[in-house]
Amino acid sequence: MKINLKLIAVLTVSHFFIDITGSALPAIMPFFKEALGLNYAEIGAVIMVSNIASSIIQPCLGYFSDRAHIGWLLPLSAVLTYGGFSLVGLAPSYALLLGLVALSGIGVAVYHPESFKITHYFTGDRKATGMSLFQMGGNFGMAFGPLFVAFAVQMSGLRGTLLFLIPGAVIFFILLSFLRELVAPLREGTGDHRTRVREPASARPRRRWLSMGLLILAVALRSWVQMGLITFAPFYYITVLHGDALGAGRLVFAFMIGGALGTVGGGLVADRIGHKRFVSLSLLSSVPLLFLFLQISALTSAFVVIFFVGFALISSFSVTVVMGQTLLRDRLGMASGLMLGFVVGMGGVGAGCLGLVADALGIATLLRIIAVMPALALIPLSMVSYPAGGTNAL
Secondary structure: OOOOHHHHHHHHHHHHHHHHHHHHHHHHHHHHHHHHOOOHHHHHHHHHHHHHHHHHOHHHHHHHHHHOOOOOHHHHHHHHHHHHHOOHHHOOOHHHHHHHHHHHHHHHHHHHHHHHHHHHHHOOOOHHHHHHHHHHHHHHHHHHHHHHHHHHHHHHHHHHHHHHHHHHHHHHHHHHHHHHHHHHHHHHOOOOHHHOOOOOOOHHHHHHHHHHHHHHHHHHHHHHHHHHHHHHHHHHHHHOOOOOHHHHHHHHHHHHHHHHHHHHHHHHHHHHHOHHHHHHHHHHHHHHHHHHHHHOOOHHHHHHHHHHHHHHHHOOHHHHHHHHHHHOOOOHHHHHHHHHHHHHHHHHHHHHHHHHHHHHHOHHHHHHHHHHHHHHHHHHHHOOOOOOOOOOOO
16 A cells, blocks of 8 residues: 555645644743743743643543544644644733643644544555654644744744744645545545454453553653753753854754654654664664763854754654554554653653753753653663564554
């Protein structure tokens, strides 16, 4: 079965627009810090609320999606995501800021399990490659989010977030235009693995769930690293490297664009050498790059090294989604929700905890702690029982 490039392209574009807000929020936190007088713990709490709203509920939505096929979830996600985020710059108080961030996050939560499940049906026999193309859109969105929001803030201050209504309208109409084709597999039951997979012995489902739990732990640690860098590397850039707030936003862009480019090749390589092996290489190579970032003092070098950190760390993102879908191949929506929502939500919780560490020990110490976390993620990953080729589950 071949990849449906047209519909994957549509989904990739929609993923780009939805995930713009994911990195735009951390990029403007230095401006909110000044406008609302926030400390690092409060900044971490904003990111935590965003990720809990956008992520923790995803497994529940995925569970529901596996049982009730609702065709209008994707357009609804665009309305909620951009309806909330476009208003954050108008928030006069910390409480209202948290509420708008939560609303936008719910929109993201609605989008991801449904879109990753739908994408699975169009990837053909090259799951990691097809999923990496789709995830490339999200990673590029995360990369360009800081640039878009920096432009908006330069134009109109924090009120410039209203400009995000424009991409919100674009993605809403794109999803409406292709909605019938996108949801056709859900109506027809195409790719429904429950009708084709032979149920293994009773011990094997337990083994799959154990492996899924270990995989979730490993990916959650990776998510702590990613969200920690997106949230606090800008402050390291400002306080330690003596850069400015706009440059800090561009640092996040460099990190995410590296991740986007890494994702493109990651799926291709993973389909060749094996999914689990590729994820291990991704985590292992991130550690020396993170320590190298902490040794440099030149601003230009910081951009170069953080680019390669993103390239190495995020390149395995779509591969771990495929691993989760392979382990729980009869519950694609729930698998997607767990590998996206739950682990990213854990990253948001981690950002809140890391904010406390930053207040207590300083940004430089926090970044050193973050640097060793990919190595810790290798421990549960090594215990995941997963087929070498990644095509046949346990």
